Amino acid sequence: MRNGLFLLLLLLLTGCARAPKAQGERAPLPTPERVYILLDAGHGGFDGGASGSETGVREAELNLQVALLVQQELEAAGARVLMTRTGEEALGDTKREDMARRGELLQTEGADAAVSIHMNKFPDRKVKGPMAYYQAGAEAGQALAGCVIDSLTEALEMAPRLPNPGNNFVTRVPACPAVLVECGFLSNPEEERLLQEEGYQQTLAAAIARGVMAYLEGSF
Numbered sequence: 025m026r027n028g029l030f031l032l033l034l035l036l037l038t039g040c041a042r043a044p045k046a047q048g049e050r051a052p053l054p055t056p057e058r059v060y061i062l063l064d065a066g067h068g069g070f071d072g073g074a075s076g077s078e079t080g081v082r083e084a085e086l087n088l089q090v091a092l093l094v095q096q097e098l099e100a101a102g103a104r105v106l107m108t109r110t111g112e113e114a115l116g117d118t119k120r121e122d123m124a125r126r127g128e129l130l131q132t133e134g135a136d137a138a139v140s141i142h143m144n145k146f147p148d149r150k151v152k153g154p155m156a157y158y159q160a161g162a163e164a165g166q167a168l169a170g171c172v173i174d175s176l177t178e179a180l181e182m183a184p185r186l187p188n189p190g191n192n193f194v195t196r197v198p199a200c201p202a203v204l205v206e207c208g209f210l211s212n213p214e215e216e217r218l219l220q221e222e223g224y225q226q227t228l229a230a231a232i233a234r235g236v237m238a239y240l241e242g243s244f
């Protein structure tokens with residue numbers, strides 16, 4: 025394998041690939057006023073999302089708990105944060121209404137990044153760990169998702185993982201780079217327990233916020 029290619033692969037596997045800068049343009053230093061994050065707690069109200077195999081815990085509830093902690097972390101780092109929801113309720117009476125309102129919020133002008141928080145579920149109960157999805161083909165989204173999954177696997181002392189391409193409403197709609205974070209698997213008994221612990225949620229939230237800020241520091 026040629027050295028350059030090897031280095032590129034190594035970077036893809038281990039590096040938080042930042043958003044490309046425009047050539048010849050001097051990037052200004054990031055300032056808190058410039059960082060504006062849209063933060064979405066997935067599901068809510070009538071739409072509970074996935075549920076825990078052992079305890080029946082609703083994904084919507086855990087998404088909100090983690091999202092509120094991410095909000096705290098981002099604000100502590102100097103970011104402005106717009107939450108799609110801060111309560112248990114959905115954003116409308118039907119899935120259609122909810123998505124329409126969520127979509128509007130996720131298109132808020134001037135945002136630097138959009139982050140949607142979810143919990144995963146899979147038939148094979150051994151499968152565990154966080155995942156970060158970007159909209160397939162979105163370069164900046166891929167870089168953002170790469171920074172977030174790097175930060176998460178590092179915080180959880182797991183082997184590095186690549187971000188995953190996908191096609192989800194919450195990564196498709198925003199005009200800014202967007203990532204859908206699956207914090208862990210409610211189908212894995214150990215993770216189902218951990219995801220309900222405040223200390224674990226805090227670790228996830230801090231890692232997600234660090235990943236987002238690392239991406240933005242590289243993109244301004």
Ligand SMILES: [Zn+2]
Binds near residue numbers: 074083
């Ligand atoms: Zn979900």
